[in-house]
Every structure is written in C-alpha cells, then in structure tokens.
Amino acid sequence: MPYLWAVGKGVEAIPVGNRIADRYEVMAPHIWRDTKPQQLAVADIPVPELVQPYLRAYPHSLHLPQVYGWIEQSDAAPVLLLSNAPIHPRSGKLYPAIGDALSQATALRQAHWLWQMLTLWTPLQTLGVSESLLHPDNLRIEGWRLRLRELDRNATSPSLAQLAALWRSWLPDLQAELAESVETVCQAMVEPEADITQLSQQLNTIVLHQVSTVTLHLQIAGGTSVGQQPRNEDACYPEGLMDSSDTEAMPRLGIVCDGVGGHEGGEIASRLAVQSLQLQLRGLFSHAEDANEPLPPELVSQQLEAAIRVVNDLLNQQNDSQGRLERQRMGTTLALALLLPQRLQTASGWQPVSELYIAHVGDSRVYWITPQYCHCLTVDDDVAGREIEAGQWPQIARQHSQAGALTQALGTRSAAFLHPHIQRFILDEEGVLLLCTDGLSDYGRVEQSWANYIGLIVKDIITLEDAVKAWLELANQKNGHDNVSVVLMHCKPRLKATAEMASLVNQRQDQAVTDDLPATSKALLYGETPDNDAQPTPAPKPDPRPSSVSWRRLGWILAVIVVAVALSSWWFLARKPSTPESPGPSQQSP
Numbered sequence: 001m002p003y004l005w006a007v008g009k010g011v012e013a014i015p016v017g018n019r020i021a022d023r024y025e026v027m028a029p030h031i032w033r034d035t036k037p038q039q040l041a042v043a044d045i046p047v048p049e050l051v052q053p054y055l056r057a058y059p060h061s062l063h064l065p066q067v068y069g070w071i072e073q074s075d076a077a078p079v080l081l082l083s084n085a086p087i088h089p090r091s092g093k094l095y096p097a098i099g100d101a102l103s104q105a106t107a108l109r110q111a112h113w114l115w116q117m118l119t120l121w122t123p124l125q126t127l128g129v130s131e132s133l134l135h136p137d138n139l140r141i142e143g144w145r146l147r148l149r150e151l152d153r154n155a156t157s158p159s160l161a162q163l164a165a166l167w168r169s170w171l172p173d174l175q176a177e178l179a180e181s182v183e184t185v186c187q188a189m190v191e192p193e194a195d196i197t198q199l200s201q202q203l204n205t206i207v208l209h210q211v212s213t214v215t216l217h218l219q220i221a222g223g224t225s226v227g228q229q230p231r232n233e234d235a236c237y238p239e240g241l242m243d244s245s246d247t248e249a250m251p252r253l254g255i256v257c258d259g260v261g262g263h264e265g266g267e268i269a270s271r272l273a274v275q276s277l278q279l280q281l282r283g284l285f286s287h288a289e290d291a292n293e294p295l296p297p298e299l300v301s302q303q304l305e306a307a308i309r310v311v312n313d314l315l316n317q318q319n320d321s322q323g324r325l326e327r328q329r330m331g332t333t334l335a336l337a338l339l340l341p342q343r344l345q346t347a348s349g350w351q352p353v354s355e356l357y358i359a360h361v362g363d364s365r366v367y368w369i370t371p372q373y374c375h376c377l378t379v380d381d382d383v384a385g386r387e388i389e390a391g392q393w394p395q396i397a398r399q400h401s402q403a404g405a406l407t408q409a410l411g412t413r414s415a416a417f418l419h420p421h422i423q424r425f426i427l428d429e430e431g432v433l434l435l436c437t438d439g440l441s442d443y444g445r446v447e448q449s450w451a452n453y454i455g456l457i458v459k460d461i462i463t464l465e466d467a468v469k470a471w472l473e474l475a476n477q478k479n480g481h482d483n484v485s486v487v488l489m490h491c492k493p494r495l496k497a498t499a500e501m502a503s504l505v506n507q508r509q510d511q512a513v514t515d516d517l518p519a520t521s522k523a524l525l526y527g528e529t530p531d532n533d534a535q536p537t538p539a540p541k542p543d544p545r546p547s548s549v550s551w552r553r554l555g556w557i558l559a560v561i562v563v564a565v566a567l568s569s570w571w572f573l574a575r576k577p578s579t580p581e582s583p584g585p586s587q588q589s590p
Helices: 052-056 098-105 106-124 130-134 161-174 174-191 196-211 265-290 298-322 381-390 439-456 464-476 496-506 551-574
Strands: 003-007 024-028 031-034 066-071 079-083 138-142 145-148 213-227 233-237 240-243 253-260 334-344 349-361 365-369 375-376 423-427 431-436 484-495
Touching: 003 024, 024 551, 031 423, 052 381, 066 138, 098 106, 098 138, 098 161, 106 145, 106 161, 106 174, 130 161, 138 196, 145 161, 174 196, 196 298, 196 334, 196 349, 213 233, 213 253, 233 265, 233 484, 233 496, 240 464, 253 265, 253 298, 253 431, 253 484, 265 334, 265 349, 298 334, 334 365, 334 484, 349 365, 365 439, 375 439, 431 439, 431 464, 439 464, 439 484, 464 484, 484 496
Parallel strands: none
Antiparallel strands: 003 031, 003 079, 024 031, 066 079, 138 145, 213 240, 213 484, 233 253, 253 334, 334 349, 349 423, 365 375, 365 431, 431 484
16 A cells, blocks of 8 residues: 655644545555555546646656645545655655755765755756755655655745755755865855856766765676567667676676567667667767766767667668558667766876766666665656656556557657657665566566565675576566566675775675576565665765866767768668568557
8 A cells, every 4th residue: 555645735734543535544744545546546637737747747756756646625625645755665754854864974975965956956947846945854865866755836936046055054964075065066056147057067076076986896787588479579788797897898888678660670670779879889988988087967968869869860761761651660669777987087196987877768667776775767758658747647647548658769750759868877875777678667577576686686695697587587477478678787886995895705706506596586586675774875085176078089989980880780781671561469569
C-alpha cells in the first residue's frame, strides 16, 4: 500500500487514524496510505489549475512528486494526492530536510545538492513554482538525491538573490573547504544582472574540485538474450566483462539498444547504433583526457546529442532509400551511460575527475542502485508520458490502450523531430548502474527485485558477469515475451587519501564461479527492500576556476569521426537486403 503526500486546505488538521473516502488512511499529518491501490484514484474530470504544474513537470520526476489522485469533498476543500513523494517506502516517514542533512554530509555531496537546486531553478521558474526551492522544509534528501515534497506556486517572481540568501543561511553547516567558494557564488547571485549560465559554470567548477578528491574504480559487464523470440533485435556494449584497466576497449561506456522495424530492421538498427556510438565517442574520450581543463557539461551534452543525431540520420536515410514506411521503418531505443575522464588543475597538481553522463531515447532505462535504494534516472518516451505532460491525469493516461507505445526512437524520423534526453550526475557513493531494455524493466521487475542483487555485487559474493546472467534469467522467466539486454557498471568512488589502502583489500580477483548461479543466489530473487538510508561518502579540496576550452579542436575531431562513421555504417547497411517486408504486428513498443 503506497504512502502519499496530501495537499489541501486543512489537511494537516485531519486526525491520525481517520479514513478518508472509505479508502485513505491518515498515518501522519499530510501522510496518507492508499488501502485500495488497485482502484482508480481519480475520476475523468477536468484537471484543476493547481494540478497543472505537476503534470508539466513530469520529465523531472527524479526530483519531483507526481500526481496520484484527487478527492472532492462535500464538507471540506479538495485534496491533491501525490505519489513519488520523499517518504520512506517502509517506515512511512519523510526523508530528512536538507537543513538537517547538511552538517553530516561530505563537501562533495553538499556541493552536489546545491548543483541540483540550481539545475532545477530554470524549469521550475518556467512553471511558476520556483518558490518551491526557497522553503528548506520542502527540500528533502535521499542519499545523493534532492527531492521536493510539493510544488509551491509563486506568489511573486522569486529571484536568484533569494536563493543566495537561503544558501548563505547554510554556510555554517557547509564543510570549511566548500563554504568560502559557495559564498563567492552567492555574491554573484545577488547581482542585478546575475546570469544563471555563468553561475552554473562557477558552481560546476566547485563541484569538480570536490570530485577531484575521489578516485573511481569501475567494472562493467553486459549481456543480451533472445528470450522466446525468433531473433534478437537487442544489442549492447559491452558483451561480457570489462575492467577499467582495459585500455584497448572503452572501459567507461555502457550502451543498450532495443530495435524496432520489419525485415530484420530492428536487429540492424540496434547493432548499428551501438557500433557507431562507440566509434564517435572515442573522439570525445580522447579530447577530454588531453584537454587542459574539464569540458563544460553543456558542451559534453551537445557532443553526445550530436553523436546520437548522426546515428538517427544514418538509420533514417537507410529507411528512406529502402522505401520503408510507418511500422516498417527500422529504429532503436537507446540508453547510454558514459563516465567521462577529465583533468583538473588543483593546488596539489593535476587531478583526474570523472562525471557520469546519461543519454536515452525511447523506453530503455538507466537505474542507480545501492544497498539502500533504487533510483530510475530516466523517464520513458511513451504515449502515457506525453499525455501526462500535456495535462492528462496520470492514472487515466496509463489506461490508454497505446500507453506504452513509443513517441520517439532513433531512425524512425528526421533528426529535427528527435529530442534525446541527456543528464549529468556526480558519483559520491558505491553503487551499480543498471542499463536495460524493456525486456527486463516491464511490469516493474527491477523495482521488485533490485534488493536481491545489489548486496551480492557490492559484497563480491557473485561476479558482475554472473549478476548480468541473473538479471537476464529473471527477465526470461518473468518477461520472456521479449528480447532483453543488460549492462551493469559497478562504481566504487574512494577518497584518494584512502584509495591505496582500499586497493590492498580489493586487489583479489573475482572468484571463479560456474556459469549457472548457485542455488543460494537464486533463492534471493524475491527479497524485500532494505529499511535504511544511504551513507555519505567523504571528500575535500580547493577551487580555482578553469578557462575556456578548445571547442574548435573538439569539433574538428568529431567531424572527422562523423565522416568515418557515415562511411563505415553505410557500407555495413548496404550489405543487407533492401526489400521491405509487408507490415506485421505493431513494433512501436519494442
């Protein structure tokens, strides 16, 4: 039974234990529990103005609550019920407010929380709810993630100076090595002509100086399975195990693709996407490693988007040349995770820093999983999501017969209609990135089963390769209707001061195990979510600011790579038969 956050006039005064609408049990002020979750929580009525910002903010659901239901009452004001609120799923208690969490956090985590606040400022300002970021009790913390309890409509037009005032009130709780740098940002925020782009760059430099105090060990493994289908239209990178010491391959990249389209089109599309993205991203890796300062997140995002558009146009041109129409057009979903290695000059010399970039198109997903929680970092490109963002009640939108149909995929249309989603994250705790196609994520399999695997991985009870096999086996047993691809990226950030000591403990090789999982591991497939919160990971250091980067050089490198990709990919596709088959069953939801 899910816990919900109730919003409405007089809600806080409703006694604990009361039952509302013969359904909702009041557990605490504003915290209700649905005792009949199988029933619709809203009637098909016009959406009130109060609800609209939540629906339009749906793409930001990593940080924001979502609309669950609406209760009309004859003797009281209506009540809006919010799911995805910052409430612990087992204890039913709110996660701590940011003001209570700051003093116990590392400088890196503190800086990351401030970065998330500034990143949310512009989209919430556009929706008229940026005041939500100015109320400390509304800002809740779940490990690394900033979460908002509810959205507050702007009474006036909040300014960055007000945000600076809030940050200044937190300065005594910030780590000493961070507080002075944050004060400098606050001074810039109160200027009448404060520019949020420049502020983001300034804050990003501060974040990266904290990242430079951490070293990252990374291990990646991937695999794909045909399931019960006649052919495998999925593809992934890598297949098998890859360690960060493997310099010949691309040890900081994970990709999964789920192809769609007739006449082996999906198989071609997914393989081409994986191959061409590898080739293109080598140039980005090379330039980032050689640059004298970190590339700005905006530039990295632009280059990732450009690489994705190249893949889209190659597939789109092949579709046009073969006369493929509508559902015959081949395409593919994409989920990509890239840990970009860069260099930063600090008071102690040049230091490596790593940032996590996530890109996705379609309904392939990326999850961040630790022993404490499982966070889905992506939002599916499907009809239900489009309808919600356009102003439909979520529960009604998800009842649509085509709710899961894709609204975009690589290759099905011109790049002018493509909108890749690209996000930047900072890793400050040990965990596992799970990239998967919908052959695994359908029916909530990841959310149901993650707790059974994460402990086995972080405690080295099973190898990463065997964890991949276990996820594939689960998908084939429970979701065997589809192909499935899984890539796991085990990330271990450590303070550089203690990394050498930690390496002595971690140097032992992963124990050899049989291809089949032990019975003891299989018995763990259906456990419960643990009831504790994430532990912060330490970090410190100074903060000079980088100068401009060589944009022309990066553009030149990528231009050469684009040509190479186009030629090699065109040759690869040209070898395939070009006569499209007649339309088969719907391929809009791979």
